[in-house]
Amino acid sequence: QVQLVQSGAEVKKPGASVKVSCKASGYTFTGHYMHWVRQAPGQGLDWMGWINPNTGGTKFAQKFQGRVTMTRDTSISTVYMDLSRLTSDDTAVYYCARAMTVGSPDAFDMWGQGTKVTVSS
């Protein structure tokens, strides 16, 4: 079955960077775009961007441009989201989510379990 398993919780200091991983299984990794979405405590969903695991191409939401990097390692079917210059406003649960349509950054049908990132001095 399709599974997305994310790395564990992180605690970071302001100004630091965090790298979250998302390991996919149960489907052809390079066939489906992967998105990242975050959710601050008690808040709604906030789309960050996507990566095409086949080509490595990316697109980011404007608010994260310059601070976010998304990469992939096809040998282990894993995508990574790296967010730099962290502030307390980046405290959130970060989710990877698989696009449902092969070869298209469509809406998502599967989500990882989430990774809690806490930014605190």
Added chain:
Amino acid sequence: QAVLTQPASLSASPGASASLTCTLRSGINVGTYRIHWYQQKPGSPPQYLLTYKSDSDKQQGSGVPSRFSGSKDASANAGILLISGLQSEDEADYYCMIWHSSVLVFGGGTKLTVL
């Protein structure tokens, strides 16, 4: 003005129906968009429910009961998630989402209480 607006909360009784609205900003025509709906229960990631553009362009998530359905109200410029035969397990947050100007946009979410 936000691209997508959802009421913050909605209450309905078990067995009744609930219509959750997702209103598009003025100037954005709901008829041209596929609207995606997600359900999120506390402490869990969101789950995909369905996608609706028209009666001929719609998709139900795998395992999602048919009592969850989508529609549109063109006069209100809104997408609608209809949940019929409400059950206590339907109590959750519901989010709508669209592609707009090549980026994904979420509504603020509606907290559905079943009581």
